[in-house]
Amino acid sequence: MNSRAKQEPDVFIEFGENSVHLLAGEKGWDGRIERDLQGNLSASSVQSLQQELGGFLHRHSWSAPRQVYCSIPARGVSIRKITVPASSGEEIKQVLALQIEAQLPLAPEELAWGFLPLNEAGTGGDPNLQSFLVAAVKRETLQSYRDLFAQLQLEPVFVIAAFARLYACEDQACGILDVGETKSEFAARESNGTVTLRVIPWGRSELFEIGPLVQALKTNGLPQKMLVSGVDVPLAPLAAQVSSALQRSVEVLEVPGGPGRSAANAGLQAQHEAGRGELLVLETPGAERAARVSRDEWKWAIGAGLLLMLLMGANYLGPILQKPRLARELAELKSYRASLPQVERELTFLEFIRTNQPPYLDTIYLLADASQRGLKLESLTIGRRGDVSLRGKVNDPDGANQFRSKLVDSGFFSRVVIEEQTPDQNRREVKFRITAEVKPEGQRKALPEPDPPKTEKPKGPARPPGAVPPPRGRS
């Protein structure tokens, strides 16, 4: 059978003054520990516990139990009853953190703390208020335990052993005295859930003298039901003695026998199995906040990184995304260009025809337009290069000059030269020979617009349109 198919049980570990008790399902283990002057686990204890606990878990093929509950001694634990305005969810933690900061000498970030709601009796029945039982311990107190479990790759849930023992008591209002070697812990729970906790400097090494114990117990109010527990302690005689001294019933807390079965472990197991009340877990909200902040920072960092990558990538993404469209457009342009007829040669040919001969008709028109009355043309020659040569005669001595002036003024000709002017014997006519050049296209003036044709005036009175003309013979 595959060991991994077993359902790993929760593990309960109680750290006492000088002992450690482990309970996991039906299996258990007890060991000894040493503490330094500050009350923390010594390095040698941590090392030996790692081996022992690791071996225990390995022997039972538990690679990772479902949950590990670690109950710690009451030394250094502060308990407060705090009443705050009614709120819910995360607001409660925030409000309690403020109250803790106000009531305790350390900031919440330096503490490991937890809370339990108290019933309405704690608030005097005011629905706008809520009362909580808050337990806090220095954060560094848990560090040695964290180091131990970190090596075992376990993430424990920390609870207070004195609170855990109370779960072994079925009655709501009861008190449990747990006897240690040199110290004892007394925890009393009231009907409204309020818990008082005392560490009494009396242990089993002083069993012969219970005076200091009784004195310490009498200091605070005692619940109706009192129980006594302890390991390696004669509980029955002790209970009888305390009962006699306090003048009230004191019983022995019944805990099943076997390794690892301390009162705290039994209480936790009962709480899990029977669902007795809520568990007060010591947490480090600062660490959670730091983790949350760290997560938030990571999110911002990842978001910034993605944005940066997007920004840098946008420089390339645009071209990559637009490339297919551009390629299509280029193909269309090339296709369109290829579809256009190849007319370079033909156009050059036609341009040659157009530009390699002067405008003969325009030239003749301008010559006719420039000529005056009495001018007779004898010959006109126009060459392909635009050279014009004409011979004629005019009956005005200044006629040739006037003719030339008009040719020049037309803006169509350049180098207008009267090569010869010869008056006849009677001095009535002047023969002349003029040469000129037609200006190139672009340099010559446009031809003047012809005069509009003259319209003849109608004979007789004007008749309105549609009027019937008079019969013939009448004016």
Place this chain on the structure above:
Amino acid sequence: MPALSEREKRTIRIAAIGIAIYLLAFFGFRGWKKMASAREEYERLAGEAEKVRRELPPYENRVLLFEKLSEAYQLDPRKIRKETLVADASEAIQNAAKQGGIQLGPIRETAGRSSGRELSSIQVEGMGPVPSALSLLHQLQTLGFPLVIDQLQLTPESPRPGMLKMNLTIIILNYEAWKTGDRPNA
């Protein structure tokens, strides 16, 4: 599968980040080079497209100009038959002259010049009224043949006022001697 502890999850997370960084570095550089080359290709295409776009309007204008000249001269050089060009052109000239009322005189044809661009030269003498002569000058441009009037000589016909004697030297161009890129000599 057993539930993972926080430490294991952190280990897996760190490993995943490391692998992601490695993959990003390894493929990122190659991807960057690919994207850069794609971008260069895009820019090259964009430049080429711009060049084609710039070339198109002038080319379209040339096509339009060709169509306009072709229509004006009633001439499509691509459809010229070189073998019968001179004969057809000469016949067309004579017909145009006769239809216009020009009495034709001697007509002389000579071979083109050695440059190859002139296929033949036709010298036409005729006589007719001034409007007919001028009309013939106009019609010569729209006969549908590649003709260039090399020289025009007009003299009045003295005994008959209103009549002109005209002497035309017409050159028939050889289209096949034209190469693309030749610039017209004005």
